[in-house]
Amino acid sequence: MTAVEQTPATTTAEIDLLRAEVARLAAERDALRADMERRDGELETAGRMLAARAQTMTSVIDAVTEQSIIGTDLDGVVRVWNPGAEKLLGLPRADVVRRRLVTDFHLADELAADGGGLAALVRVAQAEGRDVRDWTYVTARGEERTVSVAVTPRSDDSGEHAGWNFVATDMTEVRASERLKDQFVSLISHELRTPLSSILGYLELVLDDPDQPLTDEQRSHLGTVERNAQRLLRLVGDLLFTAQVEAGRFTLQPEDVDLAAVLRGAEETARVAATAGGVRLDLELPEGGLVVPGDPVRLGQACDNLVSNAVKFTPAGGCVTLALRAGWQAPDGTTTDDERPGSAPVARISVTDTGYGIPAAELDQLFTRFFRASTAKRNAVKGVGLGLSITKAITTAHGGTLDVTSTEGHGTTFTLTLPR
Amino acid sequence: MEPHAPRVLVADDEDDIRALVCLAVRRAGCRVVTEAADGPAALDGARNTLPDLAVLDVSMPGATGLEVCSALRADPSTAGVRVLLLSAGASPEDVARGLASGADSYLAKPFTVAGLVARVRELAGGVPA
Known part of the structure; x- marks a missing residue:
């Protein structure tokens, strides 16, 4: 009391200051409390979300x-x-x-x-x-x-x-069924090839018997039998090959292959059908040939398929051109005639026809097994839709690419690019 | 037929194919000494007649051509018989398996008669009939 009386002005000021400080602290406390309550809420929400997420994960895994x-x-x-x-x-x-x-x-x-x-x-x-x-x-x-x-x-x-x-x-049942399919195809292939051996063998005896020559008519009829037996044989071979590709049992016998010789062989194979269909076959080969590492039998099969398709797709009066060129392929897949930095040497086989063409919307499906272009069905082009999928598999196994461009009504070009 | 014509055993369970193979063997200037329609008969025939060449189908009942071939190679008395395998299996793996059994040659079906005649002549040393 005495002290208060001695310094009344100072005391009042101090009291005011203290009051203000108390008020500030109270406000700060309230703010902190509010913050704490908010964070508490946030924490609770986060906890609930985490629990919900864990529950979701558990329920998904349990489902x-x-x-x-x-x-x-x-x-x-x-x-x-x-x-x-x-x-x-x-x-x-x-x-x-x-x-x-x-x-x-x-x-x-x-x-x-x-x-x-x-x-x-x-x-x-x-x-x-x-x-x-x-x-x-x-x-x-x-x-x-x-x-x-x-x-x-x-x-x-x-x-x-x-x-x-x-x-x-x-995958137990799936793998078992795959094995069964594989065995089935092998069995069918064997069961079809054996009677075909008899048909073709005995036909050969009759056609080549010098003691009993055939009339032209008989020879023509038996020629039809032989041609169809060979067609059946090719189909059996294609089915078996497709099954091997699918089962991952497709292997190459690699050696140095002159693609010019392969294309000459393909042209020779297709010549009879082309002549019969009134289709001209042109061959454009580089002088001295072009050698790539590959399996000559399989590459021959790929080229035969492309040329035979082109001939079948081209009406009388049309033309099929088989061309072979050396080139260079950039990492982005584009090819040029000259070497560019970073490009790799390739061989390009192109088979161009002036035939029915393939609708643009069908180009993506062209290499799918058993797919047949609508233009093939419309124009009664024979086939089962295995040739291009086989050609694609052979190309891929050689590290190459198979591309197609086509204009309906004008023709198609298949380009097979192989590393050399 | 020459009396000293090479002697050939022909084994195939398909009668038509066996007859065709026998015909090709004769055209190659060889003599068919045994015909067999299954694996065990082929093996017995080879042991009894010791042919110069055995033409064996791969898929035969009783024992496959590969098994007959291995058995011939394992028996000193028949180890020298030359073996030509015929098979409907034409993949490189089929051929490799055939040759691994000890066969001298492998021909995939369907074969041409002319091709078979040439192969038999090459293996048995026959002269054209």
Whole structure:
């Protein structure tokens, strides 16, 4: 009281200051509280969102019943085991998660052949980020299943590599059916080639018997039989070859091949049909030929297909031109006659006809098996739609490309480009 | 037929093809000493007659041409018999499997009679009939 009386003015000012400070602190406290409450709300929302996202992820993974999804840690210990895995491998989640290794469900010999253990499963995915291939799973009942497994690295919340995902599709029935189809085609091929051997062999005996010469009419009739037997034989060969390509069993017997000789052979093969159809065949070859590494039989087959197609697609009075040129191909696929920096030497075979042409909308499907252009059907051009898919497969196996340009009513050009 | 004409065994389960092969063998100036319609009969025939050449179909009941060929090579008494395989399989893998069994030559069906005559003559050393 005494002190107050001694300095009344100062005290009032101080009180005002203190009041102001208290008011400021109260405002700050209120602001902080409001901020805290807001952040609390945000945190709660984030927590709810995270929980919802985890729930969504779990429900999605749990909804996958036809594919096995197994997630592991870096040691291969199972952390995620979805209903698809339960169904495929016959074990409930509780028996597996944190208790078993993913390698426990693989055929041991198959892993051993690739170096063994988890490393065999993840080696490629580690290097390239993903790997898809067939493996054999062994179920709880000891049954072996062929599965196509996609392996990818798994990350934790902070984005660190935490393990591996193994998403597997049961391919047991699919692969069995593929094998069956393969066997079926081989069997059919054998069963058709054997009677064809008899037909062609005995025809040869009759046609070439000097003791009993045939009349011209008989020779003509038997010539028709022989031509059709050869046609059947080619069809059988094409079917078998297509099956081999599909099964990945198509191999090349590479050597140095002079493409000029191949094109001369194709021209010779097509000459009879071209003459009969009133189609002129022109051959444009470089002097001295052009040699590429390749399989002469398969390249001959590819050129035969292109020339035979061109002749079949060209009405009487038209022309088919077979041309061979050396060129250079840039990395973007464009070709030039002269060498450019970064370009690679190529050989270009083009087969150009002045025939019916192919509608632009159908060009994309042209190399699909059994596809036939509408202009082929409309003009009754014979064929089953295997030749171009075979030609494409042969070209690809040689590291080359097959391109087509066409104008309906004017003609088509196929260009086969091969590295030389 | 020359009395010293090369002696040939022909084995194929298809009667028509077997008859065609026998005809080609004779045209090649050779003598057919045994005809067989299955693998075991081909093997017995080869052991009994020791031919100069065995023309074997690959797909035969009882034992395939490849198995007959391997058995001939494994037996010292028949190891010297020359073998020509005939098969409807024409892929490079088929040919490689055929030659790996010990065959001297491989001909894919359908073959031409003229081609078969030339191949038999080359392998058995016959002279034109």
